[in-house]
Amino acid sequence: MIDFSGEIKFQATRSGGKGGQNVNKVETAVVASLSIPASALLTEDDKIIVTEKLANRINSEGELVLKSQTHRTQLANKEEAAERINKLIETALIKKKLRIATRVSRAAKQKRIDQKKRVSGIKDNRRKYRPGDL
Numbered sequence: 001m002i003d004f005s006g007e008i009k010f011q012a013t014r015s016g017g018k019g020g021q022n023v024n025k026v027e028t029a030v031v032a033s034l035s036i037p038a039s040a041l042l043t044e045d046d047k048i049i050v051t052e053k054l055a056n057r058i059n060s061e062g063e064l065v066l067k068s069q070t071h072r073t074q075l076a077n078k079e080e081a082a083e084r085i086n087k088l089i090e091t092a093l094i095k096k097k098l099r100i101a102t103r104v105s106r107a108a109k110q111k112r113i114d115q116k117k118r119v120s121g122i123k124d125n126r127r128k129y130r131p132g133d134l
Contacts, residue, residue, distance in 0.1 A: 002041050004089065005082045008034050015069040029069035032081035034089075037062045046093055053092040064088070 015029040036047055036058060051058060058064050066088075068081040 002086070002089070004034055004039070004041060004086055007039055007041065008032050008082055008085060010078055010081070012074055013067075028072060028074050028077060029067065030074060030077040030081050031065065031067050032078070032085055033063040033065045034085055035061070035063050042089075050089055050092050054088060057088070 009032070011031045011033075012027040013029045013031055014027050015023055036042070036050055039047065042050065050064075051062070054064060057066070064085060066081050066084055068077040068084065071077050071080065
């Protein structure tokens with residue numbers, strides 16, 4: 001896991017919501033941004049993958065922006081924001097496992113047909129018997 005804490009820029013803002021005077025005077029919320037094109041820890045291929053997978057979170061300057069305001073202290077919000085950015089990039093860089101195409105076995109096909117015949121027979125037995133039908 002790569003730690004991007006050194007490349008993340010933090011900006012403190014006021015948190016929204018309840019809190020009275022404390023909310024109005026203390027800047028505890030943190031907006032963290034990481035410039036993807038300027039990152040020294042990512043390779044060029046990784047940068048392309050991250051910008052594609054996290055396109056909805058990256059702004060026009062190519063920065064991954066995230067806001068944290070759940071905690072009461074600025075330090076805790078900074079730590080959470082850095083952790084979330086690290087986790088986002090880590091999950092974006094995980095390669096998908098390729099699916100290997102397989103065929104349905106002959107036994108599985110036969111089993112499905114037998115099941116269909118059994119259900120069909122049960123439904124046939126529910127019908128009323130009429131002497132003219134055969």
